Amino acid sequence: MTRSSQTGPAGRRRIAPVRAIILVGLLVAVSLGPIRGAHAQGSGTAAPASVDTASYDLTANWNASVNQIAGTATITYRNHSADTLGELYLKLYLNAFRSEDTLWMRESNGQHRGSDYDPHQPGWIRLERLRLLDTGEDVLPASIDPDATVLRVPLPAARAIRPDETVRLDVAWTSQLPRVFARTGVAGDFVMAGQWYPKLAVYDRGAWDTEPWHANAEFFADFGSYSLALTVPADYVTGATGTRQGSVTNPNGTVTVQYRADSVSDVAWTAWPGYRMATTVIEAAGRPVELELLAPRTMSQSEDKRYFGAAQGALDRLGRWFGAYPWPKLTLVVPAPDAPGAGGMEYPSLVTLDLPISAPFNLGRGVRLVEIVTVHEIAHQWVPLQLATNEAREAWLDEGFADYATTRVMGEMFGPDRSVVELGPFRLGYEEVHRTQYLLAAVNQPLAYPSWQYPDFVAYGATVYSKGTMVLLTLERTAGSERFLPAMRGHFDRWRWRHPTTADLQGSLEAGLGTSLDGFFRPLVYGTGVAEYGVGSASATQATVERRGDVALPIQVATVDADGRVERQSWSGDAARLDVAAQAGEIRRVQVDPDGSIAVEPLRLDDGRDLVPSPLPLATLAARILGLVQAALLAGLLG
C-alpha cells in the first residue's frame, strides 16, 4: 500500500481497481513463485482479522530453587496469508538478558526504567525440542546463537505451509528468569513471567517480522487461543492471562493451576506466596467484567479501591469510545515491593501496576500514579492487545494511543488540570506532563519511526508517548470529539484482531472524518514539522495573526471588543498571515486557538495579546508572592 493511495475517499475510489489488479497479480505471483522468505518490513496485503493464527497449549513447571521454568508447548500456526511459508521464526526474548554483551544490553547500558540489570542473575531461554507434531520431524536448527532473540526455523520443503494450512509444533524448552528487570524475572520468591516461552513471529503483508529485540522496543504477536498448566509450590498465589479453569494439588507439594484465554496474543503469569487476592465484578460499557487484584499482603486494603476505581473508570470509558473490553476478566497485578521492574506492563487481560506512594496522612493519594499506570496499561488492552500493532517498528501506535486515552480518561475522572497531582494548591494535569516531555525532547522527532533508531531512551519515550498524545489530542480537537471518536471507533472495528500500521490509522480516520489527513500525518507523524502560530501586530482596528511554523492546521482566531463581545473566525492556517479587522467595536484582545486545540504547537503562550492590558492580575499576583516570601523569610529564621 502506498501513501498516495490514502489521500482521501475520492482518491481511494479512483485507485481501487488498480489495487485490485495489483492484489490479484500478487496472489498469482505468490502461488506460482518461490516460497516467501523473511523481510525487514512487509509491504503486501494485511492479513484478515483472525483470532486463531498462533495458538499455544503450554505447560510451565516452576523450579524455585534455580528460578527456571521447564516448559512444553503445542503451538498451532495457521497461515492466513496468501503466501506459502517455507520457514517460521521464533522470538526468544529472554536471551536479551543472557549477558551484558547482547544487542539489548548494549543498547540499554544494562538499565531499564531506573532498574539495573544484575549480571549475576541473567535470563535466557534454551530450546530443547522443536518438532513438527504431525510427522515427528525435528526442525530444531543445529546451530543456535545463544544471544539471538529471533530464530529462523526452516521447514522441510514438503512441509511448507500453504495458505489456510495449519502446522503444529511440539516444543520443549527451559527458561531462566533473571533478577526482575525490564518487566520479567524473580525477586526472592516473587515471580513475574513475561515473554517466557518461544513465541512465533508475525507474518503480515508478505514478510516475517525478523527484527531482533531492542532495548527501546516491545513486542508483536498474532492472536490465538492459549491454555496454560502452571505448576508452582502449593503456597504460591498465582495469576495469569485468561481465566482460571481449576487446580490440582500434586503429591510433591506443588499445585497445577489451569488457565485458558481466547483471542489473545500472549500469556504472562505471576506467582508469589506474598500475594493477597481481592475480586469484584464491575459493569463496563454494558458488559460484566471480573476484576482480580493480586497485591502484596503488606499493601493496605484501603488502597484496593484506587485500583478497582481506576480500572472501572478506564474499562467503561474506553469500552464506550472504542468498543467493549472483549474478555471476561482482567487481572491487576501489583508486584512485590522489591520488584518494581515488573510493574507497568500490559498483557492480554492482565496488567502489572505500581505500588502506591507511601506518605503520611494519605498525602500519597494526591499523586495519582496508581491511577495513571492502571489506566495506561488498561488502555493497552485496546492497542496493541486488540489491534496488534508492531510495537517495535511503530511504537507510537500503542504508547501514543494509550497515553492519549489515559489523558482523556483521567481528565474525565479527576479533571484535566489535576489528573496527576492534587495536593492543596498544587495541581498538575497529565496533558501538561506530556507537554513537558514533548517540549523537552520530541518536537523534532518523527513519530512513525522504528523505536530502536531514536537517539536515546528519552527521545524515544518523549516521542512515542508524549508527541503521540499531543498529535492525537490535536486531531481530536481540530476535528471535534463528536466526529473523531466515531472515526477512531471505526478504526477499531475495521482492524480488531489484525495488525494495523500508521497508514491504516490514517486511512481509517480519513474515512471516518471524510477528509484527507495527509497534510497532518506527513509533517507531524512521518516528519518533523512544527505547527506554530502567534499574534503579530495589533491595533484597535486590525490585528495580524501569523503562521510561524511549517505546518498548516485549521485554526480559530478570536477577537474581543471593549464591550466583551467575542468574534470568532476560522482560518485554514495555510497562508503566512491573516489580517483580522474589527467588527463592531475596538479590538481589545486577540487570541489564536482560543480553545487550545493545537496541542502540538510548541509555543502556545504567545497565542494571545491584550491591547489595553490591565495591571490588576499581576498586581494581585505580586501581593500573593510578597506575602509568601515574607512568610518564608520568617520561617527561615531557625530559632
Place this chain on the structure above:
Amino acid sequence: MTAGRLVGRTLRLAVPLYLSTLVLGLIPTSIAMLGLASLAGDRPWRGELLGPGWLNLATEIVMEAVYAKGAPGVSLVLAAAVIGVPVAMLAQLAVYSLLAGGILEALRPGADSRLTFWAGCRTWFWPSLRLSMLGGVLFLLLSATLSVLVGLLARWISQEVVLVLQLAIQAVILGWLELARALLVTRSTRSVGGMLLAAGRLALRPLPVMVWLLLGLPTAGVLLAAVLPPAVGDPYSVLDLLVALAFGQAVAFLGAWTRVIRLAAAMRLTQAAPVPAPRVRAG
C-alpha cells in the same frame, strides 16, 4: 505584666520585624514581577496564574522557555527564586539577629536594668548573629540526624506518628535556640557556646518542651496560611487585589508577632533558670 500589656508590647515589638520582612520581601518579589511583567504583561493568560491551574501554567512557562532556549523575563523570575530569595533570607537572619536583642531587652523584667530597644539591638547583635549562624548549622545537623533515627522507627509505628515526632523534634530544637538567645540577654553574656549548653539543659525540661510544642502550632499555621491563601475570584478586580494584599500582610504580621511571642516565652522560661551570671556590658 498583665496579659493585655504583654499582648500590646509584643504587638508593638513585632512591627519592626514585620517591616523588615516587607522591605526584604519586596526585593525578590520586585525582581520576579519585573520578569513576569515582560513575560506576561499583555498576555491574556496572566490572570490564570492566580487560578487553580497555576502550576500547569507555570510548568508551561518554564518548558516553553527551555524549548525556545530562553524567554523574556524568565531569567529574572529564576534569578529572584534562586538568588533573590536565599539572599533575602540571609539578610533577614542578620536583621533578626539585630532586632532580637532589642526585643529581648524590651521584654526583660525590671525597667531599671533594661537597655533601650536600639541599644539592645546594638549590644546583642554580634552574639545573636553568631548564635543564628551556629544555631542554623546545629538545627540542620540535629534535626536531620534525629529525623533519620525516628524514621527508622517507621517499621514499627505509623508514618503519621513518625512525621509528628519529627516535627516535634524540630519544634523543640528551634525552641532550644530561642532559649539560648534569651539566655545571652538575661545572663548578660556573649558566650554563645555556653548559652547553647545552658539552654540545652533547660530545653529538655517538661515545661519548655510543652511550650515549644504549643508554640510550634501557630508557627506552622502561619506558614500554612501563606501557602494556602484564599482563592482569587476575579483577577481583574481591585477588591480581590486588596484582599490578597491584606491577607498576605496580615499573615506576615502574624508571623512576625509569633516570633516575638516565642522570644517572650524564651525570656520567661530563662527567668526560671537557676544559674546566675555576672552582668557584662558589651560595646
